[in-house]
Amino acid sequence: MATRRVSDEPAYILHSYDWSESSLILEAFTRHHGRVALVAKGAKKPTSNFRPVLLPLQPLRVAYGVTGGGQGDIHPLRGAEWTGGHVMPTGDALLAGLYLNELLMRLLAREDPHADLFDVYAGVVRVLGGGQHGDALEPVLRAFELLLLRAIGVLPALDVETATLAPLSPRNHYTLVAEGGLRLAAGDDRSSLTGAQWQALQQALDEGPGAAAYPAVLRVGAEAGADLKRQLRVLLQYHCGAPLLRTRQLMMDLQSL
Template structure:
């Protein structure tokens, strides 16, 4: 059955050239999740569409098709307030796109993730907020997709994490109290509450989130992460 969808809000996560004049897009849409689109002829010199088919631009996308790879039939700019990403913020945006693409499934809608994605792009454009924006998005993404990071409860003792104790963190278990644990309960609770004002909290959150993300990606590398690490430690 042929399906045609009109004016669906979405963002381009990545794209690649296809044949001589076309491109294949990976798009994150609000109501249909991640989809793959074939944009025919947009690389022709007189194409009026190519300028819109860029990451981080809010778009209204119309598409049609019978197979998983749909055909793009119309695209226009969606008038949403979003700042231009440049410098470090731009590389952080590529990381967010790559991470999102890895964790989302095709045609699995998640409006909460879509809203968090938009908020993250807005926050990345604010000076000095990139690290906080990334940690918040990582935590929210995993939580919304069912991979929630459990930081407030010690399963070995069956009791809540205490601020004055120390813990080791294990992805499949959560925090386990130990005398010389790597993380204080105070820091774990701050991360759990998305309180990233202190540098030590942000540093611990980076360690934990990298551990969790690498576990679920099962060895798949994040190319954008290595690029960011060469520029700034986020």
């Protein structure tokens, strides 16, 4: 069976599993091929060239072989090179990066390319590794969440009521329901956004795919603040399914200490 080679592919490691005493199975997010599974033979050996390279939240160029159709298979990793640019995030930034990795693991189908989303992710990781995020960490996460939901096709239009397609009233409050999209908020719903805020988010998303829309989505999302966080949290967990995201549970546990 013919084997083709993917070379010089931009990638990030999302997660790794032990495969044997000396090898690892990697979940990688690649720019042109989406989420792929790779086997790194001998990667756990002290002498392996892979050992210091295959880390999460680090920009890589990888090469791997694909046999046959390649869909859903585990591909043999042939090479991996760190491309540099930033150090490993620490503290809250590290936890945020692992949270993004878990979202990608849960929500992206294998071998489904999302080049625009990859570019957004790479930009976010640079911010996390740069140590200059400060109070911008939460808006950065909200912007990525919105663009991820749009990329996988589960984010409804944010400028109309989903059930009726009626335009939003700028002064009314609306809530984002996992199974029903945007609807008029109940009087006791404290996490809703105004129609004007939802419309602003849609306008930001309409500025282009992926990285083109990111600055506008970041700005508008920052203005929406904690209310947007609560809205997206429910939607993301619904599409991720059970159990609760492990990184989110860890954040909750740390906050309770």
